[in-house]
Amino acid sequence: MSKPQVLIIGCGAVGLLQGYYLSSGADITYLVRPGRKPAFVGPKHLYSYKDDQLYTFSNYRLVDSIEEISGETFTFVLDTLDGNTAQSEGGTATIAAVGNLINEKQNSGCFVVYAGIGLDIESHYTRVMRIESTRLFSFVSMLVHQPTPRISIPDEADRSLTAKADLLFAYLDVNVGVIAFDTQPQLTTKLESIYNTNGKLVVQRVPAFVAPWFMSINMLHFMTWKIDGYRPFEYLRGNTELWSLMVRAQTEILSLPRFGWTGWVLSFVVKSWAAEKLNTPLINGAKPMKLEEFNAFHHGRKVVKQDIRALEDLEKEGEKVAYICLVPKESFKTKFYTELSKEDFSASASDYVRSTS
Template sequence: MGENQISQILIIGAGSMGILTGYHLSLAGADVTFLIRPHRAKALDNPQILYCYDDNQLKEFKHYNYITDPLLIRGSNYDYIIITLDGASLRNKTGLDLVKTIGNAARGTDTKIVLGTILFDVRVWFLQVSGLADEQVTGGHLDIHAYSTKAVTLPLEAPTDPKLIEKADFAYTDKLDDGFTVDDSSPTVANGFAKIFNASGISRCAVKPALECAVAINPMFPIFAACELMDWPKFKDIGDQKLWSLIVASVKEIQELDIHGQLGKELARTTTEAGLATSLAAWEKHMLPLNLQAFNRFHHSEKLRAQGREHLQACLSKGAAEEKPMSALKDLLRRVQEHEMTTA
C-alpha cells in the first residue's frame, strides 16, 4: 500500500465491534466494507446512528459498503481484514468455512488480518485452519464499550439523553486510554493497523505485547462468571466475601498458567482481594455515565455467554496439561453450572 493510497479494509461482522471499528477507520480515511449475513442488509442500507456517552451527541456513519457473499473476498486485495466474530460463531460450521475462505483469499498476498475474537489460544487455531503465514495475523480487541440499542436498554445515568439513545442504532463510550488494542504477535500488522486507526484523530489504537494482552484479558472471565451468580451487582457493592475470595483465587490460578509466563506469576503474587475490588470499582466509576455492570450483564451473560464458558473450560484444560489443580476455578465453574440448571 502506497503512502497516499486509501486503505481498503474488510470488516467481518457488523455488530457493535464491527460498526464502531468501521466508524473510526472511516474517519481515518479508509474505504470500509462489511461482510454481513443477508438479513443484516436492510439495516445497513441506512446510515448507522451512533450515540456517544462521552459528549452526549449523535454521530452518523454512512461511508461504507457491504457484501453478503464470503466468496467475494477472493481477488479483492484488501489491505486489512478485521474479524469481529465471537469465539462460538467463529468456530461453528459457518465460521470454519469462512476462516478457510479468508485463508484461500489472503494466502500469498499482502492482506493482513486483525483477529478480534477473544478466546483462549484463538490465534494458534486460526493460523492452523486458515493456513496463513504467522506474520500475516495479529490479535486485537475493541476497548470502546459499545452495544446495540435495539438489543438491550441499559439503565441511564445522568447526563445521558434517553431521547437521543432512542434514535441511535448503537451507543458507545471511549473512556479508556485506548479505543482499540492490537498485540505484537505480528508487529508489521499491528503497527500498520494502528497507524491507520490513529489517523481518525478522535481515538487511539495501542500496540501492546501479546503476553500483556493475554494476562490482562484471560483472568477477567472468572469475574464475569461470578457476577452472574450474584445477579450482577455493581462492583462497589459486592458483599459476598466468601464468593469474592473464590473469584480472586480463580483469577490468580489463571494468571499463574505457564502460558502467561513470568509476567503472570508476578501479577498473581501482587493480586489481592482488596486490590482487585478497588481496581474494578475504579473502572466502574470511570466508565460513567455508562452503567458498566448492566453493560457487562448484557455482553457477558447474554450475548457472549457460550464464549465465556468455553474460555474458562480452556483455562481448566490448560491447567490440567500443566498439572495444576485449578481447584478454585473448578469450584466456580461447578457453581455456575448449578446456577444455570436452577434458572433454566
C-alpha cells in the same frame, strides 16, 4: 490518492462502530451472512454517551460472499466474531473463506486483527486461515451495544438522540477506541496509521507479555461478577466468599505451565488488589453508562458462550497438568453451575446457554 481498504467480518455493534472510526483513513467493506445485507444498509446512527452526540455512518460497502471481493487488495481484516462463534462450524467456514482472500498474491501484506477470546484461539486462526502467527494479533473494542431495555439511559443523555440510535457506545479513557495487544508491533503501527486518522479516538497498546493471560483472567472476573448478579462492583468486592474463590482461581490460572515463568511470577503478584485495579478503571471509564448493566447484557447473555468456553478450556488445561484449575470440585465450579441453573441455563457445556444473539 485512494484510501487503503479494510475488510470487517460482521456488521454488528462492534463492527459498525469500529468501521465508522476507521472510515476516516480507509474504505470499509463488511462481510455479512448471506441474505443479511438489507439489515445493515446505511445510514446508521451511533450515539456517544460521553459526547451526548449522534453520529451518522453510511459510507461503507456490504458483501455476503468472499467471491464478490476476490482479487481486491486489503490492508487488514478486522474480525469481530466472538471466540465461540469463530470456532463454530459457520464461523470456521467464514474465516477459512477470508483466509483464501488474504492468501491471494495481492494480499501478501494483509493481516488480521481479531476480537475473539479463547485459550487457543490464535492457533485456530492460523490453522484455519493458513497464515503465520506474525500476520495476526488481538484487540479489545470500546464498549458498544444495540438499544436494549437492559441498559438504562443516563439522566444526562438527550433522549431525542438516544431514541434514534442504532447503537450506543462509550469510548475508553482517554479517547481510546481500540486496545491492541502489541504482539506484532509493526502491524499495530499500520493499524494506528489508519485508525488514528479519525482525529478523535486512538489505538492504545498493551505490552505483548500481557496478551497470553490477560483475557483469561478477564473471563474469570466477568463470570464471577455474573454469579454475583452483575450488581454494582462494590457488591462483588464485598462478597468475601466469592471474591476469595475468584482470587484463588486467578492464581491457579496464572500458574498454568502454558503461561511460563511470567505467569508463575505474576501468580504471586496478581492478587486481590490487582483484580480491583483491572476492573475499576473500566468501570469509571464507562461512565455515564453503567458497566454492570453493560456486562450483564454483553458478557452475561450475548457472548456468554464464549466466556464459558474460555473458562472450561482453562479447566481442561489444568486437569491435563494435574492442577485443580478454577477450584472446580466443591467450591467455585459448584457455585458457578448452581447460580447459572437458576436462570434456566443448562449445566452442560455443550448447550450452556440459549442463543440470545
